[in-house]
Amino acid sequence: xxxxxxxxxxxxxxxxxxxxxxxxxxxxxxxxxxxxxxxxxxxxxxxxxxxxxxxxxxxxxxxxxxxxxxxxxxxxxxxxxxxxxxxxxxxxxxxxxxxxxxxxxxxxxxxxxxxxxxxxxxxxxxxxxxxxxxxxxxxxxxxxxxxxxxxxxxxxxxxxxxxxxxxxxxxxxxxxxxxxxxxxxxxxxxxxxxxxxxxx
DNA sequence: ACCCAGGTGGCCC
DNA sequence: GGGCCACATGGG
Numbered sequence: 183x184x185x186x187x188x189x190x191x192x193x194x195x196x197x198x199x200x201x202x203x204x205x206x207x208x209x210x211x212x213x214x215x216x217x218x219x220x221x222x223x224x225x226x227x228x229x230x231x232x233x234x235x236x237x238x239x240x241x242x243x244x245x246x247x248x249x250x251x252x253x254x255x256x257x258x259x260x261x262x263x264x265x266x267x268x269x270x271x272x273x274x275x276x277x278x279x280x281x282x283x284x285x286x287x288x289x290x291x292x293x294x295x296x297x298x299x300x301x302x303x304x305x306x307x308x309x310x311x312x313x314x315x316x317x318x319x320x321x322x323x324x325x326x327x328x329x330x331x332x333x334x335x336x337x338x339x340x341x342x343x344x345x346x347x348x349x350x351x352x353x354x355x356x357x358x359x360x361x362x363x364x365x366x367x368x369x370x371x372x373x374x375x376x377x378x379x380x381x382x
Numbered sequence: 383a384c385c386c387a388g389g390t391g392g393c394c395c
Numbered sequence: 396g397g398g399c400c401a402c403a404t405g406g407g
Contacts, residue, residue, distance in 0.1 A: 228389045234405060235388095270404035274390085304390050324388050341396090368388060 185336055186352035190359070193366040200365035207314045208361050218248055220315040221286075224307050225278050226269040234269045241265040254283035278302030282311075292316060305342045313364070319357045321349040322364045326371045 183191075201208040206216050219239060227235035242248040242265050253262070259280035266275050281300050289296065297308040305323070312318040323345045331337050337348055353359055 224388085227387080229387065229402085230389090230404070231387045231406075233387090237405090268404065270387095271389095271402055272404080274402070278390090302390065306389065310388075322388085326388065364388090371388095 184352045185334070186349055189330070189334065189336075190353065190363045190366070193370055194362065197366055197369055200362050200369055203369060204365050208358075208365060210317070210358075212315070212317070215248070217315040218250055221250075221282065221311045222248070222253075222279050224310040224315070225282060225302065226266060226275060228271070228275075228302075228307060230270050238266040238269040238275075241268070250283040250286040253280055254285075254287040256280060274302060292318075294320060305346075309346070313357065313360055317357050317361075319355050319360055321346050321353070321360050323349075324364075324368075326368050327364070329371065330367055 199208075206212070207220060209216075212220075222242070223232075223235050223239055226238045239248060242253075242262075245265055247253055247262070247265070253259075256262070259276040262276035262280065263272050266272060266279070269275060278301065282297075282303060285297070285300055286292070292312065294308055294312060297303050297311065298305065303311075309320045309322040312320045313322055323342050327345065327349075328340050331340065331345060337345065339345075349360075349363075353363065
């Protein structure tokens, strides 16, 4: 068995299925609202704590704007500024969630290479949206993933595309496995700092 | 007064 | 292709 897959099994054994920690993100059946929370949240949490991203989502909800359709049909993203300010980068994030929502309204199928053309959607955000909001089998690489790879000396090359291929080539190509593995990587790291459990 | 949080695009070489 | 940097808020 390969090292990457063994790592997944070890994390799964240690923490159990992450569906119980991230039920909305890892469940198979998602409502449109779940997808909106996950996809808009993925943009709002860029270089920002999930806590603050969540506050921004709540502001959108209170304003009855937590919706691709409502946001995508706005005349301008400006009215979003006071709502998402709490998540930082308030000059760029309103434009990003506006551009993404518009894109969702115009495109029935979301293709990775098309998402990457949207200003403010890079590889990690695109893959997070595809994997967790739309259940497409694409692996997400983030700083937690890189730390894990470094700790286990599994690769010298830490570039996004190389690592994404490394994981995808060594795992069964299933949405569920990709979702759970990435969730476990984050959960395992947070243990290190927050809950004093042992590093795998 | 620092440092960090599930990044990205624009420069520069 | 890789190395910097600005972008902005809230919490520890």
